[in-house]
Every structure is written in structure tokens, then in C-alpha cells.
Amino acid sequence: MAAASPPPPPRAAPLVDEIGGRGGPILLSVPHSGRDYSPDLLARSRLGQPSLEQLEDPLVDRLVAGAIDRGVGAVIARAPRAMIDVNRALDELDPAAIAGRSGAPPTARARAGLGLVPTRLTGLGALWRSPIDEAELERRLAQVHRPYHAALATGMARLASRWSDVLLIDCHSMPPRRSGEANVVFGDRHGTSAASWLVEAAEGIARRRGFTVARNLPFAGGHVLERHGRPEEGLHAIQVEIDRATYCKRDARTPGPGFDRVAMLFEALVTELGALLSNPLDAAAE
Numbered sequence: 001m002a003a004a005s006p007p008p009p010p011r012a013a014p015l016v017d018e019i020g021g022r023g024g025p026i027l028l029s030v031p032h033s034g035r036d037y038s039p040d041l042l043a044r045s046r047l048g049q050p051s052l053e054q055l056e057d058p059l060v061d062r063l064v065a066g067a068i069d070r071g072v073g074a075v076i077a078r079a080p081r082a083m084i085d086v087n088r089a090l091d092e093l094d095p096a097a098i099a100g101r102s103g104a105p106p107t108a109r110a111r112a113g114l115g116l117v118p119t120r121l122t123g124l125g126a127l128w129r130s131p132i133d134e135a136e137l138e139r140r141l142a143q144v145h146r147p148y149h150a151a152l153a154t155g156m157a158r159l160a161s162r163w164s165d166v167l168l169i170d171c172h173s174m175p176p177r178r179s180g181e182a183n184v185v186f187g188d189r190h191g192t193s194a195a196s197w198l199v200e201a202a203e204g205i206a207r208r209r210g211f212t213v214a215r216n217l218p219f220a221g222g223h224v225l226e227r228h229g230r231p232e233e234g235l236h237a238i239q240v241e242i243d244r245a246t247y248c249k250r251d252a253r254t255p256g257p258g259f260d261r262v263a264m265l266f267e268a269l270v271t272e273l274g275a276l277l278s279n280p281l282d283a284a285a286e
Contacts (some may be wrong), residue, residue, distance in 0.1 A: 016147045018155070021073030022070045025163035025277040026270050028064055028074035029146070029156045029224055031086045032057035045082075046129050052082035055118055057173040058244065058252055063263050064171055067270045073153045073159075077144065081118065082088045082127065084140040087170075087222040088116040088147040096269065099131040116145075128280040132143050152228050156235055165277050167198060168237040169269060176245035182214035183246050184265075187221035187239035193229025194236035201276055202238060209261070211246075240269070 015036065021027070033056060037049055045052055061076050068074050077086055094110045095101035096115040105111040113120035113127075117137065120126050152168065159166040177183055184206045188194045203213045221229075221239040229237030244252050247262040 006131070009021070014147075015025060015144045016151060017076040017078055018151045019068055019072075019074040019076070019160075022071035024071060024270070025166040026070055026072050026274050027152070027159060027161050027166070027168050028059050028076075028270070029168055030057075030064060030074060030076040031170065031224060032077070032081045032172060033060040033062075034077045034080045034083075037080055037082075041080070041083055044128050044132070046126055047124060051121065051124050051127060052080060054121055054124070055081040055114075057081075057171075058248060059255060059259075060171050060242075062130060062255075063247065064260070064266050066263050067266045070139045070267060070270060071212075072097070072270045072274075073155055073227060075148060075155060077148055079144040083117075084144050085114070085116055085118060086145050087224050088114075089146075089223045089226070090116065090141075092116050092223070094119050095218075097131055098137055099133045101131075109241050111168075149227060153264055156228060160252070163234075163277060165234040165236060166223070166236070167194070167273060167277055168224070168228050169273075170221065170237060170239040171266070172219070172239060172241045173244045173247075174219065175243075176239045182212045183243035184211045185214045185217070185219050185239075185241040187216050187219050187225065188237075189208045189221045189225050189229065193221055193225040193231065193237045195231050198236055198273065198276070199238060199255055201273060202240075202269060206265060209265055209268065211265065240266075 019223060037052065044051055064074065092107050092110050094105040095103045095115040097119050105115060109115055129188040156166060186199055186202050188199050199215060206213050219239065219241045225237040225239055229235060230255060242262055247256055247259045
């Protein structure tokens, strides 16, 4: 009698989640809340997981859960930003991150250590024991970066087949702001990724709920908006940055007393902006 074949190895959990919506012209993007730290990534880390967690937008995937429950589709990175940053273009790479490469980082964000593969943080220094090789970079692109943007593009195209205008909301958080600074910042890449009336409507929704609002300062939007926002084609993309002090405790890891209020802001954004955009293609053609 032949020996039984060994069971197949368990399939690795996907590093990008795609959540299909049940209708409406809005898609959510959550690029920086991933917490799936693999043993290999942690072994490469110079200072351990707490240092890598500082790159996260903590709990943003949980903040948008209520909006998803309302039927909005979403693309969520489960891979941590420390592994690869899906909100960076392929050329926003510090050569020091890759073994055998040399030269100056090409952009200000890469020079600050916050490129496609983050390399360092202010106050901590280098994040990694050594650079990764080209094969490891390709693996991260294939597992995370390409699937993430393919899912966004497919989701936006699906919505655009039904609606004359559709909106991608790219969801982020920012470090606690100083007194007098806005605790919600909307970015539209200085008017290039979304129609101004949509950004103004989003700002009004936040203000009516007691938040202070700014536009494009200090965050105007990154690669997600640059790649997927084409308002001249009816494809709009807005970045939302939320002050972590409004929803986290001082540890910036656990929900604070304002968590539900911020979650309700995301629900209001998808509901009210969705209503403004609800102009099906067949109606628009009449």
C-alpha cells in the first residue's frame, strides 16, 4: 500500500484585501495600516517590531469598518508599510535600501528614509540590519505593490462602468498636531486628482462634525492619488489624513474616546459624497 501523500502546505494569507462593495460610486484605499509582520521581516529589523510600527497609520482599517458595512468597497494592505509602501511610486526608492545600488535618493521622501522601501526614521536611525537584494524587492512588488494598485484600478473601472463620476478615498492618519492646526487634512494634489467641488463637500462634512480642516498642507497626497485620480475622466481621488490624537490613546496603538466619532466621519463621507455622486451613466446620457 502506497504511503499517503503529505498534506499541501497551508496557503499564505493574502497581503492585500479586496472587499467588494454592494453599490455606490466610492472605493476606499487603506495603504498604511497593515500589521502582518512576518518572522523574516522582524529578523531583518535592527530595533524590532516597535520601531517598524511607527510607520503605521494605526487602526485606520478599523476606523473604516463602519463605512464598509454600509456597502462601500475597499482595498486594504495587510502587509506593513515597513515591508513596502504602496503609496510610493517605483522610482521613489532610496538606493541604500537595495544591495548593490548606489547614488542619491531621487525624491525628498526617499531622502527622508520614507521611500518605496522605508530605510530609517527620525530619532531611531536605520531600520534594517542590511539592505535587501533585488530578488526580495521583486517579491515584495509582486506580493503587495502590484496587486494593490491592480485592485484599485479594477475597482475604479468597475464603478466607472456604472457611474459618471466615481471617487477613491485614500485613508490615512498623521501624528498628533500642535494646538491650532487642523485635525483633518484633505489632499487633492493641489487640485489635480479630484474636482474642487468634491473636496469642498468633504471639507464641509468634516466641519459640520466639529473637526478643523485644512487642504493639502502638510499632506497633499502620494502615489495612490497620482496614479488613480483622473478627474477629467470622472475618476476622482482624495486623501484624508486624521490626527491620531482624535481617535487613539496616547500609546497611538489602542482606540481612544474619540474613536467612534472618527469612524462616524468616514461613514458620513462615504454616505454624503456617495449621494452627491450618484448619477448613473444611463441617467447622465438622457
